[in-house]
Amino acid sequence: MKWLKRGGLALAAVLVPAFVALATWEPFFARETTVPAQRTYTAEIVRDEYGVPHIYGQTDADVAYGVAVAHAEDDFATLQDVIAMSKGRYGAIAGEEGAQFDYIYHLLDARGTAEREYPELPADTRALFEAYAAGLNRFAEEHAEEVKLGNLFPVNGEDVAAGFALRQPFFFGLGNIIEPLVSGKPLRREFGPDIPGFPREIAPRQPEGESAREVARTARTVLPLGDDAGLLGSNAFAVAPEKSGGPTVLVSNSHQPLRGGVAWYEFSVESEEGWHFTGANFPGSPFPFLGHNEHLGWTNTVNRPDMVDIYELVLNEDASAYRLDGEWRDLETQWVTLPVRMGPVVLPIRRAVHRSVHGPVILREGEDGRQEGFAIRYGGIGRIDQLDAYYRLNKATSLEEWEGELSRMAIPSTNFIYADREGNIAYVYNAAIPDRPEDVEANWRGVLPGDRSDLIWHGPVGYEELPRLVNPESGWIYNANNEPFTAAGAGSDLDPEAFSPVLGIERKQTNRSRRAYKLMSEAEVLDRATLEAIKYDRAYEREGYVAVLWDALENLEADGELAEARDLLLGWDFTADNDGPADALALLMIRDFMSAEYQNKHEWPDAGEELAKHVAHLKRHFGRIDPPMSELLRLRQGDRDLPLDGGSDTLRASTTWEVEEDGRLSLVHGDSFIQWAEWPADGGRVRSRSIQPFGSATTRPDSPHHTDQMELYAAKRLKPVRFWREDVLANARSRQTVTNAP
Template sequence: MAWLKRSALALVVVLVLAFVALASWEPYFAHQSEAPEYREFSAEIVRDEFGVPMIYGETDADVAYGVAIAHAEDDFSTLQDVAAMSRGRYGAIAGQDGATFDYVYHLLDARGTAMRKYYDLPEDTRALFEAYATGLNQFADEHPGEVKLANLFPLNGEDIAAGFVLRQPFFYGLGNVIGPLVAGDELRREFGPDIPGFPRDGSAPDASAPVDEAEPGGTAIHGLVLPWGEEADHLGSNAWAVSPERSGGPTTLISNSHQPLRGGVAWYELSVHSGEGWHFTGANFPGSPFPFLGHNENLGWTNTVNRPDMADIYQLEMNDDGTQYRLDGEWVDLESTTVTLPVKMGPITLPVRRTVLRSVHGPVIENDNGFFAVRYGGMDSVDQLDAYYRINKAQNLEEWQAQMARMAIPSTNFIYADREGNIAYVYNAAIPDRPELDEVQANWRGVLDGSRSDLIWEGTVDYAEIPKLINPASGWLYNSNNEPYTAAGEGSDLSPDDFSPVLGIERKQTNRSWRAYRLLSEVEGPLDLAALERIKYDTAYERRGYVADMYDQLEALDPGDDADLAEARDLMLTWDFTADNEGAADSLALLMIRDFMSAEYNNKNEGELPDVAEYLLDKRAHLMEHFGRIDPPMSELLRLRQGDVDLPLDGGSDTLRASTTWVVDDDGRLSLVHGDSFIQWVEWPRDGGRVFSRSIQPFGAATTRPDSEHYTDQMQLFVDHELKPVRFWEEDVRAAAQSTRTVTNAR
């Protein structure tokens, strides 16, 4: 028996050692960065009554250092998640879902791109990123108890750049290409006009479908789940610009971005002011030293997601053992790298080995149908880091357009306004400079012949080739994630006939777009504050697209002897096509709309659309279970929740007052997770006076600090359609200051 005891003891020792190894290996195996070379920084962080920081510094780099510390004070948790993504280590924090981001990090060669390209950026831009990394490192050193992952710090500018490389392509829908390829599914791609050899999924504007939303879900990647939904596909936005001639007063810019309310692509409001002329207020995403939208003294802009066809797929002809592919008649070695993905499971972290493939085209994905390479706009570039910085400091339309013309920012529409009364819309996209070959030779929206090097494009089209409108006769511009050919009203809009189909410009409309276009076009007088507020907070739907499909099915539905179905149908037939919390059918309609919207956003065919009877009964059952009635006030169903604060909301999925995506809480209420987020309303007075702006966030400045007074302090204002003042001018900042402190890394 002694040998048995010894064997059992040995087994226990082995298991303990294995547990210790699995619990501790990841930080030592992971990539380690060197801290930026020491440079002394100093910044002043002044917070207003809502905790929004204005960061002052002598140099732009000083300000970037202060931005990192101010943001960490409010949301260090999310900043660490983004830092882990930029190192390929998110799985060690978020488990299986995080490891999938890590797989994509390796697939897109985010680190390799940063290593190759970051040091080509101008010195002052790199100084900004090194300073930002220094601020994050300092906060981590001073708050070791908050650090989630050992050896995550120090960071440097290259790490921050890698995070940009990883996340940016998914704003224009790269996940909708990679996900199906990995799964071996049919691609559902959004296409432009019908031309021979260029198949299309969609039709003319009046019959097309929205593009900014998709149903949450996952795509399997070798046993992992790819959560493209919340981080990538659940992106939308509204934007408006109005000239002083049309407003009857100020030049007006309204920023109304729809982002997740929490997480790595949630807005963080801030203002910056340096002695080198950088003076800007707006919002950024975690991991950025500068705002992505907002305004300076003289100009401003906002963004909406666009979906040009910026990714091309090539099928490779492989040799028998899958190690080489044919290119112009020659066999070329397929690059193959084995990577280790950390997957946290309870107290241990499993090392999961995966193979990442690349060809000269780009990343390669193997599925049951073969080997497919993907080439996409903005690939192997970090120039956006410099371009965003430069447009922050642009002082007029000419300077701003000069930076936009670089085509360095891979995607997103830009709506612009300035103090001179100019308004502009730019369908910004680093669209591949594809050869306009005969459609028999190359179908850019299908699967391309990977053996032909003449199909491997380089660079982007010229700025002159993309749609843009400057100072339209209508005096107004808008975008609600729609095609660029409805932007300024009849007589001012661009024509699709003037743009090459090879550009792959989407021909899509959202219900928000139809509604905004109609409301703007119907205003006969000035588009003043009152008129614009009515439009921005409008909660109605147009009976078009998926809304019409749903209602047509309802009107044609015969419930037979099913009393429950008849009751639900009859209630829905009283719906007034609004989500304003007033109608008896609003709650049921809110639940129904989501499914039909998602079907069209995912380009489902007619036979794949939701069955109205099935969904009516399902939504009726939900309301009966949790409310005991099928007509509860929508305000009791749709909620804005954070901590102990629980408030009613209006608006629906794809209304201009956007309450787009929610989670169903245990009590059956819908808790908003995505929709109207950072809103900023900017005005340049017609008489040339100082710019003035107001803003709001759904929660508060300190989104992950429950003990902060700014965790929930904007919620009631947000629900009430109210805005707070933006403290931009120094005298206003100082007068409203609730706290002021200087931070430095001086040794």
């Protein structure tokens, strides 16, 4: 007995220090940030009746400081997640899911890119980022009880820049390539024909348990990775005065997650240095990514060019070298430590990351047991000058100046739809598409041989090679994540034959694009009422994946309850408007078929299996197969619970949802930030309206602005944007001055 006691004490003497070490090592191990000598920043934050912050300052840097403070007041939790990712420490917060992003942070050399490129940015751009970092630091210092992770602060401008280097490539589908390569699953390419030996379908990872599911949802809303990345979308509309019957109109209708690191945050900025802009950003940015100033505005939609090339390397026996042009080169290898939170402790997990002259390299075991290596090269690799380009776009005053910034090819991807007070409208299929040599024989849509240097491109194509429309004869432009060759109507659209196939421009439509093209082409005048009806349209065309699904239902043999459900769907009016007995079941059925087409999966879902699954769900939770869709699809935040309409790919977008315990679908991704701007034809001041799904203070349940926009959002209504200072002050609910002065 004494021996057991002594043994227990000895074991405790070992385990207790080990536990303490695992619980405390990570902050001490973390990279220490050096903060440059601080200047004094002073900004005024005025919040309007909806809590939207309007930040004023003498200099642009003063305003950027205020942007950080205002955003932290509303959503410091998400900002910390983004900063942790920017430092490769997200696994210490979000566990295994977070560590996946930390691995990618090292794989893509986000920090190295920032270290090399940030010092080369113009001084005023760096000043903006240093001021933003200073605002985050001051808030963290004054609210230490909210800080999630030791030694996360202070941060500097380079830290913020590293976050840009990490996140941007995932908006054009890099996650759909990295995820299967890392996990050893079959590789799926986003575009083009099937690649021999690499079927496209990837089974989604299913976290176990409620807490794991919540962490996974949180992690995947910070960075678009894997299957979720393929569902990013948006609608955008621009209408010239001659077609609107009045003003020049720009409608921004982005579809992003409603929460997290790629959810929109609305604010306005104004400085005495000429920066005056209203719009929205993602957490971790000192400036808006879309919106308008006095002179012009723009919005974005995700485009899907072939921005990524994969090279299969020829490796030596121990995978320490690869062959290039007949010579062996050492594979660059770096060992990194990934922090992985497991309950109260953080485990240090060692992983190797590799690089070749092509770019990041992923090694995995092949079918014969030997190591195989794949190198990745993507548009915009090694660049962060988008930080400067977005800042300059914010301050542009003319179409020429605006296009001059885009022509730098600094912003790696996304369509730009533009309008201005002069009555100009424009569309640019913006993408830093790799400048692939056309005089070599290669299948750029397949896996390329990695032992040929002539297949390693350098930099993007020229701006003049991109699809681009300015002031089309139709008087309107739209995009809904469709190909750029259906953008302005018959007689105004671009000819796809005029663009090289090596560019890898997608040739796809969405249901939203089919509906928008049809409705806008049919409209004699696109006045406000007509355009609102188009933007909130809830109908489907029986084309594409919708036709595939309904053809399958017509050929489906079923009996009993399944036959009843099939017949209910066959009688549907193809409108997700909460006005029909089939709407709820159709909403559930369409989602996976839309996803399969959008992500280029190899096979369609089985219509019979899907029908049985969704019938069972409706029967279990509603006791019937035809409940009103408004009882199924909900907008939920705090104690607010509102009915919604629209579908996964309707212009009124309710794209994805979380299935709650009561069987309801709580929207997590769809119509997010909407802004409607108009420049009057008589030259008067720009005016705009906007809406967010919840409110400005997304993660502050005690704030009156946690849910105060929900009623308007659900009712498809917009609130006024207070762009002009006198309007802001007339509707102010709070005013404060923030500074880092002692």
